[in-house]
Amino acid sequence: MSENQVPEEIQESAATEAAKLGIGTDEWVAQHEERIARKKGIKGLPQLINESIPAWARWGVLLLISFAFGAFVDNQYLLRIGVNLGLFVMLSYGLNIVMGYAGLLDLGYVAFYGIGAYGYALMSSEQIGHHWSTWLTVLIIIIGTALLGYIVSLPSRRLFGDYLAIVTLFFGQVFVQLVLASDNITFPWAEDYVDITAGANGIPGIDPFSFFGHKFLNIRDYYWLLLVLVALLTIAISRVNRTRIGRAWRTIREDALAAESMGVMVNRLKTMAFVTGAAIAGLAGAIFAAMQTAVFVSGFDMPLMTMIYAAVILGGSGSLAGAVMGAIVMSVLPEVLRVTNYSEILFLAVLVLTLAAVGKSVKRFTINIVGIALIGFLVKILLGAASIKTTPTKEWVVGPVSRALSHWMYVPLDRVLWGNCAFVILIVLIAYFTTTTPRIKSILLPVIGYLGIFLWEVRLVTDVNTTRQLLIGAMLVVLMITRPQGFLGKARVEVL
Amino acid sequence: MSEKKPLLEISNIDTYYGAIHILQQVNLRVDEGELVCLLGGNACGKSTTLKTVLGMVKPKVGKIMFAGQDVTHQNTPARVKLGMAVVPENRRLFAPMTVLENLKIGAYVRGEAAEEDLERVYDLFPKLKERSSQLAGTLSGGEQQMVAVGRALMSHPRLILMDEPSMGLAPKLVEQSFEMIANLHSQGVSMLIVEQNANMALSVADRGYVLQTGRIVLEGEAKELAGHEELRRAYLGR
Structure with missing residues (x-):
C-alpha cells in the first residue's frame, strides 16, 4: 500500500477538482429536490390537489354530493346514470384490487359481473321458475363468484403478465359462449332439449330486490343501496390496503420473486385478490340484473371490460380515489357526450x-x-x-x-x-x-x-356515436402522454 | 469452540437448471453467530447456492437443515418463518412503496410490524427515519442497501443471507456496506455472504468457502483463506 501513496497536496487539489466536476456526488440524490419539484407543473396538478386536501375531506365532499344527488334529483334518467356510476365504481374497485394492487392482468374480470347478473336472473325469474329470497340469492352469488374466482386463480397463479391475460381472456369468452349456447342443451336421459340461459335472447322479467318486505321498485332504492355499498367498500378496501395484506399485494405487483423471498405467500395472496375481486364483481352483477330486470350476455363482453380497464388506468391503478374518478369519467362522460353541444x-x-x-x-x-x-x-x-x-x-x-x-x-x-x-x-x-x-x-x-x-x-x-368513442379515445391518449400513471397514480420509479 | 451449534447445514446438494448441472455435491455449514462468506467468480453457482438455501430453487439431491429442522422440502415463506432473511442481489426494493412500507414487509411473516422493531432499524440506520415516507426507488444506492438490510432485520432473523452486498455500489459505499456487516456480526447476527469481492468479504468473515463451477474447492478460516496462495492468484489479484 505505502509504495503507491499519493502526496498530500496532489490529493487535495484533485479533491477540489473533483468537487468542481461533481465527482463523488450521487447525482440521483443531488437531483432529489428537482424530481419532487417536477411534480408541480400542470401535469402534476391533479396529484397536488389530491394531496393538499385531507382524505376525509375529499371523501366527505364526495359522499355529500352523492347524498344530495340521491335526495334531490328526481329525473329517472339522471338517477339511472347515478346507479350505473355506482356499479362502475364497484367494478373499478374490484379490478383495482386484482390489477391495481396485486398486479394481475385479469382480462376475464367482467365475466364475474356477468355470472353475478345471470346467477341472479336464473334464481329470480320465470326462466327456470325460481323466485328465491333476495338475501339467499345474493349470498349464493357472492359465495359462488368467490368460489369461481378461486377456481380460476388456481391455474392462473402460476402465470405471469401476458400468459395470465390470455388465460383469463379465454375464461371471459368461455362465459359468453356458454351463455349463448346454453339455450339448447340435450341431455342423454331427457327427450326434449333444455333451455337454461335463453341464449342471445337474454332473460327478461327478473324480480327486483326485496329486503324486509320492501320491494326495490324505484331506481332511487338501488341508488341508495349502491351508495351504502360503495361507502363500505371504500372503507374496507382502504383499510386492507394499509395492513400487511395490502402491502404484500403491492409487493407482488412490483417484484413477486423478491416478495416471496421476504416470506410473502405469493400464491395465496394472488388467490385472495382474485377471490375478492370476483365477489365484488358478482355482487355488482346481481344488483345490475335486479335493477335492469333483464340481462343480455352482450352486456358482459369485451366492450365493458375495456371501459372498466380504462377507468382504473385513467384514474391511476392502485388508487381508490382514482378508481372513482376513472369510473365517473368512463360512465358519465359517454352520457354527457350524447348532447352534441x-x-x-x-x-x-x-x-x-x-x-x-x-x-x-x-x-x-x-x-x-x-x-x-x-x-x-x-x-x-x-x-x-x-x-x-x-x-x-x-x-x-x-x-x-x-x-x-x-x-x-x-x-x-x-x-x-x-x-x-x-x-x-x-x-x-x-x-x-x-x-x-x-x-x-x-x-x-x-x-x-x-x-x-x-x-x-x-x-x-x-354523428354522436362515433364522436363519443373518438373523444374518449383521444382523451385517453392525451392523458397517457401527459400523465402515464393516470390522474392519481404514483409516478413509477425504478430501482437503479 | 465447543459451544458452536450448526445453524445451517447443507449436505451433498445437487441442483440443476433443467439439464444443466449447477451445484455438485455442495456441503456448507454456518454456525450460530458465525459470519461465513461464499466466494467465487462469475457463474460458478454462488447465487444458486443461496437460492437453494432459501428454497427458491429446489435441489435434486441433498439435505438442508436449518435451526435443527429439515427444511429441504419446505417452501420459501416457511423457511423465512423459521428465521432466514435475505438481502437480495441488487437489493430489489419495492420501488414505488415508501421506505416504511418496505421495512414493514420485512416483518410480514411475523404479522404486523412492531414499533420497537422499526426503532431498532432506525437506531442502526438513523437516515432511514428521515426518509421513512420517501419512495424507496428515489433513494441512493447506499441508502437502498440500508433499507434492504433493515428489511431483512425486521423479521428477527436467525440467519441473514446476503447476495453480493458490494454489487452496484461505489467503492466508498462498498466499504461502508462491509463496516455495517461487521457491525451486525459483532452484535451476534449469523450471516452467510455471497460475494465476488473476496478481499472485502474475507476481511470481515469468520470462515469462507470457495466455489468453482459448482463445487466447493476450498474451505477454511477466513485468515487462512486470505493467505492462501492459489486463492490470491485467482481472486485477490496481484
Missing part, C-alpha cells in the same frame, strides 16, 4: 389541452392558438373571395360554440367529401409529424389543429 365544448377543451401539453411553454401555446385562428381566417377569406358555395350556417350549427365558430370556420357544400379528405390528410400529417424535425413540427401543429377542428365541425359533430 357538450361534446363540442369537450372536443375544443381536449384540443386546447393537447396543444398545452405539446407546446410546453406559454409562448408556444399562444403561437399555436394564434396560428390556428389565422389559418381559419385565411381559408375563409380566400375561399370567400373565390365565391365558392358554402353550406348554410343553420345546417351545421349545433350550439353556441359552433355558432361562434361559424364566423371563422369555412364549411364547404359537400361536407362528406371534404370531411373525408380532411380526415385522410390529417392522418398523413400526424404520421409525418411524429417523425419530423422540431422546426417543421412547430409549423405543422397549427395546420393539424385547424384540420382537426375542420373535420370535427364538418363531419363528426352530428
Whole structure:
C-alpha cells in the first residue's frame, strides 16, 4: 500500500477538482429536490390537489354530493346514470384490487359481473321458475363468484403478465359462449332439449330486490343501496390496503420473486385478490340484473371490460380515489357526450389541452392558438373571395360554440367529401409529424389543429356515436402522454 | 469452540437448471453467530447456492437443515418463518412503496410490524427515519442497501443471507456496506455472504468457502483463506 501513496497536496487539489466536476456526488440524490419539484407543473396538478386536501375531506365532499344527488334529483334518467356510476365504481374497485394492487392482468374480470347478473336472473325469474329470497340469492352469488374466482386463480397463479391475460381472456369468452349456447342443451336421459340461459335472447322479467318486505321498485332504492355499498367498500378496501395484506399485494405487483423471498405467500395472496375481486364483481352483477330486470350476455363482453380497464388506468391503478374518478369519467362522460353541444365544448377543451401539453411553454401555446385562428381566417377569406358555395350556417350549427365558430370556420357544400379528405390528410400529417424535425413540427401543429377542428365541425359533430368513442379515445391518449400513471397514480420509479 | 451449534447445514446438494448441472455435491455449514462468506467468480453457482438455501430453487439431491429442522422440502415463506432473511442481489426494493412500507414487509411473516422493531432499524440506520415516507426507488444506492438490510432485520432473523452486498455500489459505499456487516456480526447476527469481492468479504468473515463451477474447492478460516496462495492468484489479484 505505502509504495503507491499519493502526496498530500496532489490529493487535495484533485479533491477540489473533483468537487468542481461533481465527482463523488450521487447525482440521483443531488437531483432529489428537482424530481419532487417536477411534480408541480400542470401535469402534476391533479396529484397536488389530491394531496393538499385531507382524505376525509375529499371523501366527505364526495359522499355529500352523492347524498344530495340521491335526495334531490328526481329525473329517472339522471338517477339511472347515478346507479350505473355506482356499479362502475364497484367494478373499478374490484379490478383495482386484482390489477391495481396485486398486479394481475385479469382480462376475464367482467365475466364475474356477468355470472353475478345471470346467477341472479336464473334464481329470480320465470326462466327456470325460481323466485328465491333476495338475501339467499345474493349470498349464493357472492359465495359462488368467490368460489369461481378461486377456481380460476388456481391455474392462473402460476402465470405471469401476458400468459395470465390470455388465460383469463379465454375464461371471459368461455362465459359468453356458454351463455349463448346454453339455450339448447340435450341431455342423454331427457327427450326434449333444455333451455337454461335463453341464449342471445337474454332473460327478461327478473324480480327486483326485496329486503324486509320492501320491494326495490324505484331506481332511487338501488341508488341508495349502491351508495351504502360503495361507502363500505371504500372503507374496507382502504383499510386492507394499509395492513400487511395490502402491502404484500403491492409487493407482488412490483417484484413477486423478491416478495416471496421476504416470506410473502405469493400464491395465496394472488388467490385472495382474485377471490375478492370476483365477489365484488358478482355482487355488482346481481344488483345490475335486479335493477335492469333483464340481462343480455352482450352486456358482459369485451366492450365493458375495456371501459372498466380504462377507468382504473385513467384514474391511476392502485388508487381508490382514482378508481372513482376513472369510473365517473368512463360512465358519465359517454352520457354527457350524447348532447352534441357538450361534446363540442369537450372536443375544443381536449384540443386546447393537447396543444398545452405539446407546446410546453406559454409562448408556444399562444403561437399555436394564434396560428390556428389565422389559418381559419385565411381559408375563409380566400375561399370567400373565390365565391365558392358554402353550406348554410343553420345546417351545421349545433350550439353556441359552433355558432361562434361559424364566423371563422369555412364549411364547404359537400361536407362528406371534404370531411373525408380532411380526415385522410390529417392522418398523413400526424404520421409525418411524429417523425419530423422540431422546426417543421412547430409549423405543422397549427395546420393539424385547424384540420382537426375542420373535420370535427364538418363531419363528426352530428354523428354522436362515433364522436363519443373518438373523444374518449383521444382523451385517453392525451392523458397517457401527459400523465402515464393516470390522474392519481404514483409516478413509477425504478430501482437503479 | 465447543459451544458452536450448526445453524445451517447443507449436505451433498445437487441442483440443476433443467439439464444443466449447477451445484455438485455442495456441503456448507454456518454456525450460530458465525459470519461465513461464499466466494467465487462469475457463474460458478454462488447465487444458486443461496437460492437453494432459501428454497427458491429446489435441489435434486441433498439435505438442508436449518435451526435443527429439515427444511429441504419446505417452501420459501416457511423457511423465512423459521428465521432466514435475505438481502437480495441488487437489493430489489419495492420501488414505488415508501421506505416504511418496505421495512414493514420485512416483518410480514411475523404479522404486523412492531414499533420497537422499526426503532431498532432506525437506531442502526438513523437516515432511514428521515426518509421513512420517501419512495424507496428515489433513494441512493447506499441508502437502498440500508433499507434492504433493515428489511431483512425486521423479521428477527436467525440467519441473514446476503447476495453480493458490494454489487452496484461505489467503492466508498462498498466499504461502508462491509463496516455495517461487521457491525451486525459483532452484535451476534449469523450471516452467510455471497460475494465476488473476496478481499472485502474475507476481511470481515469468520470462515469462507470457495466455489468453482459448482463445487466447493476450498474451505477454511477466513485468515487462512486470505493467505492462501492459489486463492490470491485467482481472486485477490496481484
